[in-house]
Amino acid sequence: MSTSTKTIQDLTEQEYKYGFVTDIEAETIPRGLNEEIIHLISEKKHEPEFMLEWRLKAYRHWLTMKEPTWHNVHYPPIDYQAIFYYSAPKMKKAPKSLEEVDPELLKTYEKLGIPLAEQKLLAGVAVDAVFDSVSVATTFKEKLAELGIIFCSFSEAVLNHPELVRKYLGSVVPYSDNFFATLNSAVFSDGSFAYIPKGVRCPMELSTYFRINAAETGQFERTLIIAEEGASVSYLEGCTAPIRDTNQLHAAVVELVALNNATIKYSTVQNWYPGDREGKGGIYNFVTKRGRCLGVNSKISWTQVETGSAITWKYPSCILQGDNSVGEFYSVAVTNNYQQADTGTKMIHIGKNTRSTIVTKGISAGHGQNTYRGLVKILKGAANARNYSQCDSLLIGDKCGAHTFPYIEVKNSTSRLEHEASTSKIGEDQIFYCRQRGISTEDAVNLIVNGFCKEVFRELPMEFAVEAQKLLGVSLEGSVG
Amino acid sequence: MLEIKNLRAKVGDREILKGISLTVKTGEVHAIMGPNGSGKSTLAQVLAGRDTYEVTGGEATYQGKDLLEMAPEERARQGLFMAFQYPVEIPGVSTMYLLRAGLNAARKQQGLEELDAMDFLSLVKEQAKLVEMDESLMNRSVNEGFSGGEKKRNEIFQMAVLQPKLAILDETDSGLDIDALRIVANGVNRLRGPDRAIIVVTHYQRLLNYIVPDRVHVLYEGRIVKSGGKELALELEDKGYSWIEEKLARA
Ligand SMILES: Nc1ncnc2c1ncn2[C@@H]1O[C@H](COP(=O)(O)OP(=O)(O)OP(=O)(O)O)[C@@H](O)[C@H]1O
Ligand SMILES: [Mg+2]
Numbered sequence: 001m002s003t004s005t006k007t008i009q010d011l012t013e014q015e016y017k018y019g020f021v022t023d024i025e026a027e028t029i030p031r032g033l034n035e036e037i038i039h040l041i042s043e044k045k046h047e048p049e050f051m052l053e054w055r056l057k058a059y060r061h062w063l064t065m066k067e068p069t070w071h072n073v074h075y076p077p078i079d080y081q082a083i084f085y086y087s088a089p090k091m092k093k094a095p096k097s098l099e100e101v102d103p104e105l106l107k108t109y110e111k112l113g114i115p116l117a118e119q120k121l122l123a124g125v126a127v128d129a130v131f132d133s134v135s136v137a138t139t140f141k142e143k144l145a146e147l148g149i150i151f152c153s154f155s156e157a158v159l160n161h162p163e164l165v166r167k168y169l170g171s172v173v174p175y176s177d178n179f180f181a182t183l184n185s186a187v188f189s190d191g192s193f194a195y196i197p198k199g200v201r202c203p204m205e206l207s208t209y210f211r212i213n214a215a216e217t218g219q220f221e222r223t224l225i226i227a228e229e230g231a232s233v234s235y236l237e238g239c240t241a242p243i244r245d246t247n248q249l250h251a252a253v254v255e256l257v258a259l260n261n262a263t264i265k266y267s268t269v270q271n272w273y274p275g276d277r278e279g280k281g282g283i284y285n286f287v288t289k290r291g292r293c294l295g296v297n298s299k300i301s302w303t304q305v306e307t308g309s310a311i312t313w314k315y316p317s318c319i320l321q322g323d324n325s326v327g328e329f330y331s332v333a334v335t336n337n338y339q340q341a342d343t344g345t346k347m348i349h350i351g352k353n354t355r356s357t358i359v360t361k362g363i364s365a366g367h368g369q370n371t372y373r374g375l376v377k378i379l380k381g382a383a384n385a386r387n388y389s390q391c392d393s394l395l396i397g398d399k400c401g402a403h404t405f406p407y408i409e410v411k412n413s414t415s416r417l418e419h420e421a422s423t424s425k426i427g428e429d430q431i432f433y434c435r436q437r438g439i440s441t442e443d444a445v446n447l448i449v450n451g452f453c454k455e456v457f458r459e460l461p462m463e464f465a466v467e468a469q470k471l472l473g474v475s476l477e478g479s480v481g
Numbered sequence: 482m483l484e485i486k487n488l489r490a491k492v493g494d495r496e497i498l499k500g501i502s503l504t505v506k507t508g509e510v511h512a513i514m515g516p517n518g519s520g521k522s523t524l525a526q527v528l529a530g531r532d533t534y535e536v537t538g539g540e541a542t543y544q545g546k547d548l549l550e551m552a553p554e555e556r557a558r559q560g561l562f563m564a565f566q567y568p569v570e571i572p573g574v575s576t577m578y579l580l581r582a583g584l585n586a587a588r589k590q591q592g593l594e595e596l597d598a599m600d601f602l603s604l605v606k607e608q609a610k611l612v613e614m615d616e617s618l619m620n621r622s623v624n625e626g627f628s629g630g631e632k633k634r635n636e637i638f639q640m641a642v643l644q645p646k647l648a649i650l651d652e653t654d655s656g657l658d659i660d661a662l663r664i665v666a667n668g669v670n671r672l673r674g675p676d677r678a679i680i681v682v683t684h685y686q687r688l689l690n691y692i693v694p695d696r697v698h699v700l701y702e703g704r705i706v707k708s709g710g711k712e713l714a715l716e717l718e719d720k721g722y723s724w725i726e727e728k729l730a731r732a
Contacts, residue, residue, distance in 0.1 A: 428533075429569045433623075436529050436565075437583035437639065438557040447582060451573025451622070 032081040035059065038186055041086050045155050045189070048162055058175035058185030065179045072371040072403055073311045073340040075247070075284060083249060085187045085220070140204065150195040151206055154222055157193035164195055168226055172255035172292045172319070180251040180313075181288040184220045188253065191221035196231035196262075205461055207236040223254040227262035229295065234265040236464055247275075247310060252287045260295030260322065265303070267460055268316075269468050272308035279338025279367070282310025289316035290346075293325035293354075301328040302345070303459040305468040310339060315373065317346035320354035320382075327356040330456040332468070335368025335400070336476055344374035344405075349382035349415070358389040361453050364400035365476055371403040378415040385415040393423040394452050396445070396476065424452075446473045482507045482647055482678040483528075483548075488539035490527050497523045499703035500539065505647070510669075510679045512689055512714060515700035516722045521682045522566050524700065525651045529563040530556050543647065558587040560646030564636035564653045566682075571623040576635060577605065579623055580642050587643070608641040612668050629656040637668040648672060649680045654688040666691030686718040699725055 029040050038059055042052040067078075144151050150161060158165050175185040192208040208223065227233055250272060256264050266289075275282025285308075291300035302316040318327025329345035347356035362370040376387045393402035404421055426448050434444035450457070450469055457465045483505040490498040497520045505511050515521055527534050528541065530553030541548040543561065551559070571579070585595040596604065609616055614634055624632050633653050640648055653665055669679060669692050681692060689697075689711060697713040698705045699722075706725060707713065717724075 424572065427569070430571050432531055432553065433565065433569045433571065434579065434583075435553040436557050436563055437579060437643070438554050438586040439579070439582050440554050440586070443582060443586070447574050447579065448571060451571070451575075451578075454573060 028084050028087045031084055033059075033083070033085060033187065037085055041187060041189060044086065045158070047158055050162070050166060051158055054169070054175060055186050058182050059187075061176050062179070062182040062186055065182060067179050071313055071342040071373075072369065072405075073313060073342045075311055075340075078247075078249060078284070080183075086189055144202075144204075147200050147203070148197040149200060149202055150193065152193055154188070154191040154193050154224065157224070161193075161195070164226065165193070165224070168224055168255065168257055170255075172257060172290045173253050173288050178288060180286040181253050184222060184251045184253045184288070188220045188222040191223045191252070192225075193223070194225045194233065194235065196225075196227045196233045198228040199230040200228075201231065202233040205234050205236055207238070209238045219248075219250045219252070221252045223252070224257075225255070225264055225266070226257045227259065227264050227298075229260045229262060231259075232263040232265075234461060235267070236461065237266070237268045238271070247281060248283050250283050250285045250287070250309075252289075254287070254289040254316075256289075256291030256300055258291065258293050258295060258298035258300050258322075258325075261297045262295060263299045263301075264291060265301045266291070266316070267464055268302075268304040268306070269460075269464060269471065270304065270306045270308055270312070271471055274308045274339050275310040275337065277337050277366075279310070282339070283308065284311045285309035285313065286311075287314040289314060290319065291317070291327070292319045293322050293327060293351075295325070296322040296351070297324045298322050299326040299328075301326075301330075301459070303328075303330040303456065304332070304343075305456070305460070305471065306331070306333040306341060306343060307471050309341075312339075312341040312343055314343050315345055317348070318356065319348045319350065320356065320385075321350045322354075323351040324353045324355075325351055326354070328459075329356075329358045329360070330459045331360040332363070332453045332456045332472070333360070333370055333372075334363045334472060334476065335365070335370045337366040337368065339366075340369045340371075342371040342373055344372045346375040346377070347387060349376075349378045349385040349387070352381065352383045353385070354382055355386045356388075358387070358391070359455050360391045361456055362391070362393045362402050363396070363449060363452070363472075363476070364393070364402050365396035366400060368400045369403070370401065371405065373405045373407075375407045375409070376417060377409045378412050378417075380411045382412050383414045385412065387415075387417045389418065390420045392421070392452065394449065395423065395425045442473070445476055449473075449476060482509075482544065483680075484542045485528075486540050488524075488527070488541060489537045490523060490534045491537055492523075492534055496537070497534070497703055498527065501700075501703070501705055502539075503698065503705060505678045505680060507678055508675045509695045510673060510681065510692060512692075512694040512697045512711075513680060513682045513700055514684065514697065514714065514717055519700045520703045521700050522651050523703075525563055525566075525649045525680075525682060528556075528649060529553060529561065554586065557583065557643075558590045560587075562640050562643055562645030562648045564633075564640060564648070564650040566651040566655070568624050568627075568632040568636055570625045570627075572625050574623050575621060576619040576623050576639070580605065580619075580639055584643060605642055609638060611671065612638045612641055613664050614638045630658060630661050633657055633665065634661060637665050640672065641668055644672070646676070647678050647680070649682070651682045652684065653681070654683050654685060662688065663691065686714045689714045701725060701729070 029037060038055050042055060141151060173181050175182060194206050196202050225235060256266060258264050272283035272285055293300050300318050306312050316329060320327050327347050333341045333343050335341050345358055358374060360372050362372055364370040372391045378385045391404050395402060402423055406419060408417060430448060431441055431444045449472055457468060460468055485501055485503040488498055488501040501524060513521055523534060527536060536549055581601050588595055609619060612634060618631060624635060636653055654662055657665060694711055697709055697711060699707040706729060
């Protein structure tokens with residue numbers, strides 16, 4: 001007992017590796033939220049009139065909304081007037097190239113393992129880096145432009161491609177969608193934008209890295225990805241935040257649009273600061289992600305590995321509108337210590353022969369609470385729709401919890417749905433068996449957890465999968481006593 | 482190789498091992514027999530380091546080191562292997578993966594280079610052939626959905642790959658058909674050698690026809706009450722444990 005308890009103590013005391021703060025002068029606007037603030041944000045970004053109007057419409061709608069309470073997460077009330085809605089690292093002018101980016105910022109990303117200098121970048125990944133409220137650098141822009149691919153910050157897209165933004169913004173997640181998405185619509189500051197033209201297969205992974213730095217600041221980014229007819233793209237999203245003992249709000253929106261025969265693969269490794277062992281601090285992650293398979297034979301695939309945040313509230317969903325379109329959701333969600341996750345997906349089958357697959361792996365350790373919440377909806381016109389769902393939970397220790405809420409609504413009798421669910425526990429006998437073969441307790445837990453998550457990791461791009469495995473190991477350190 | 486002196490262990494308030502002394506020298510094979518519930522598995526697990534059992538007295542020295550001070554994985558890396566009486570299932574982890582992690586952990590400790598995937602595969606294939614284990618089994622999750630006999634064979638296969646210095650087999654012969662019994666026995670005999678030692682826990686003399694032990698011990702209510710040569714096993718088979726019980730009662 002003594003030896004294993006000791007290593008476990010050592011491990012739990014290991015800190016969140018990305019918890020440092022960058023000392024950089026920031027430009028913020030006054031705390032709180034009102035129409036003036038929204039004007040100010042829009043002004044700072046030199047937005048066209050239509051954007052400001054959209055924001056104001058959202059804000060006015062938000063005032064009529066109530067924060068949802070149906071979820072299985074608990075937190076003290078959020079004071080929306082205490083938050084700073086905009087923070088940007090001070091730059092004399094918008095950087096035109098990487099050379100003009102503040103070296104402090106470049107160093108930050110270097111420390112996070114995301115080198116922005118293009119020559120150092122892993123070939124095949126273009127990165128957009130978002131720091132607090134603004135995008136600080138987008139790499140490989142020119143190379144992508146040769147193919148007609150637009151990959152830039154959302155702010156730039158608003159200025160340079162207003163027609164595309166106007167056409168698709170809110171087309172998947174309307175400004176009135178839900179409390180957090182509506183708040184985002186009113187105050188979102190930046191995010192990434194990608195447009196893949198007709199018939200183009202994006203030759204490299206597109207990636208956005210989100211970083212919250214400033215204290216008491218909310219991060220509200222917005223991502224919009226459009227794949228035109230026959231286009232395909234794989235997009236990766238990563239995120240971290242400093243250790244702070246107050247909770248910080250992150251309310252993002254992601255919209256994906258896939259036209260005829262287009263494919264979008266969206267992968268997330270979410271590692272926001274989860275709070276300390278007593279549950280103090282951490283990010284409140286309230287995110288709305290949705291994709292619309294607008295065209296026939298289109299496909300949208302979500303893969304997420306959620307290891308961070310004090311609270312995770314997100315349901316990446318697919319609206320399967322085009323005939324024969326395909327939606328997929330692969331998820332690993334980990335809750336350790338006092339983390340809470342309420343996550344899942346919605347698959348809305350509208351078109352004929354639409355198919356969806358849901359594979360979720362919830363891992364709870366410590367006092368963590370992990371909820372899967374999913375909806376499969378087959379509408380009247382969705383003849384021959386198919387869904388396969390598999391929801392597995394793994395418990396480590398006996399103070400944590402796993403909950404599953406699968407909802408099904410079927411309005412077409414030709415559809416076929418399959419649902420499987422399981423709950424298992426890492427047993428002391430399994431750990432001992434591994435140790436008897438020479439494997440340490442931590443490695444044994446990793447082995448078992450990775451085995452449990454295999455089907456999801458398989459869906460991640462190679463390098464991300466390795467990263468995800470490591471991350472899982474770190475977030476579960478000390479979970480077995 | 483292994484020297485146990487007056488070892489005592491308990492679970493909760495219940496004392497299960499009540500002072501066990503046993504010396505196993507390199508090159509030797511010892512058999513431990515005894516009625517159900519006498520403490521055979523407890524002894525094996527205490528030697529392997531399971532912390533369910535609290536050691537309350539005595540000592541155990543393994544290769545000159547204090548065994549009881551070592552973590553279970555440490556014991557394993559230093560060559561102690563236990564074949565479980567009831568091997569556990571580990572969903573999602575293949576036997577191959579488990580073995581590779583275990584083997585490399587031991588090699589790392591010994592300052593050896595980790596085996597790469599190719600070398601490991603050829604080692605594993607060779608051993609699988611020797612214990613006549615179907616290759617599909619080792620690519621499946623550890624023991625998941627294995628038959629009773631397959632689980633036991635999987636233990637012997639792992640032993641063959643890990644090549645332990647001291648192997649403790651806890652009723653690996655139970656529930657095996659005749660062919661499997663022969664395979665298990667061959668696996669053990671192949672491991673037998675001047676620098677290794679083996680302890681087999683068994684209820685059946687028939688295993689000892691294949692694996693001829695140097696010493697046989699009878700464990701009874703947490704104590705070794707009788708030790709002898711291989712003929713002791715025959716005597717037990719013949720007279721049963723009541724014979725020992727009576728002798729103890731008379732003493
Ligand atoms: N974890 C435990 N908790 C409570 N009692 C235990 C535990 N492990 C063993 N025992 C008890 O200790 C005694 C010895 O058990 P052990 O498994 O060592 O017997 P054994 O000699 O291996 O028997 P068998 O021949 O049936 O395998 C039994 O009475 C058993 O119930
Ligand atoms: Mg036993």
